[in-house]
Amino acid sequence: MTSGNGRRTAVFFDLDDTLYDQLEPFRAALAVFGSGVGGHKAYELYRRFRHHSDELWEPYRAGRLPLGAMRVERIRRTLADFGVEAAEGDCLKFQEAYQEGQYRIRLMPGAEDCLAELEAAGCLLGVVTNGPGPHQARKLEALGIGRFIPRERWFISGEIGAAKPDPALFAHVNRATGTRPECCALVGDSPENDVGGAARAGWRAVWFNLRGSAAETTTEADLTADGFAGLARRIIGLLA
DSSP states (O other): BBBSSSBBBBEEOBTTTTBBBHHHHHHHHHHGGGGGEEEOHHHHHHHHEEEEEEEEEEEEETTTSOHHHHHHHHHHHHHHHOOOOOOHHHHHHHHHHHHHTTTTTOOTHHHHHHHHHHHHHOOOEEEESOOOEEEEEEHHHHGGGGTTSSSGEEEEEEHHHHHTHHHHHHHHHHHHEEEEEEEEEEEEEIIIIIIHHHHHHTOOOOOEEEESSSSSSSSSOOOSSSTTTTTTHHHHHHHH
């Protein structure tokens, strides 16, 4: 598919909470803590977990916090927010269970049809995700994303040395794929990393608001979607 200026269009997808539901492995891993968290809804815990993950991401990226320590600290802080004191050993067991669960994930409902429709329309497809290279790649392998997107178009921050929302990452993707910013769209759940990052890089931004959150509003999104149904057609219209 080409845009109005005759250049090929490209659609890139975030991974976590976009191509798959990250709440599923999180909910399963909470069993490590037994009845200690039974009175709290998994989604409430998950929202705080994502908050602390984002909060600790920059110290990890800057080399001030080791990856293992970051992963322990984010769940420790999450539980502390709800008055639950978690031992380090249990936090480590949680991380192990959570990580293993992420290697047994499945595509979001409708994602496969969306990818197929975009591919049939001639769009170049790719993934742009933050995280350690081997970990993110293994999740993508679990999803079978290679059916639609070859390994060379899996853009993982840990392999590149730049992370969303840094414009340098988006510029790297454009150079590697021979695309122009104005002909690219990023579909992702994070208002800052995905929507804000894409918009500031000159890309089109699609906010994938899976949880239908009214609190996380963003004015930089060109489109907002709460699922994959009908999304391909809307993106094709956006990039036409």
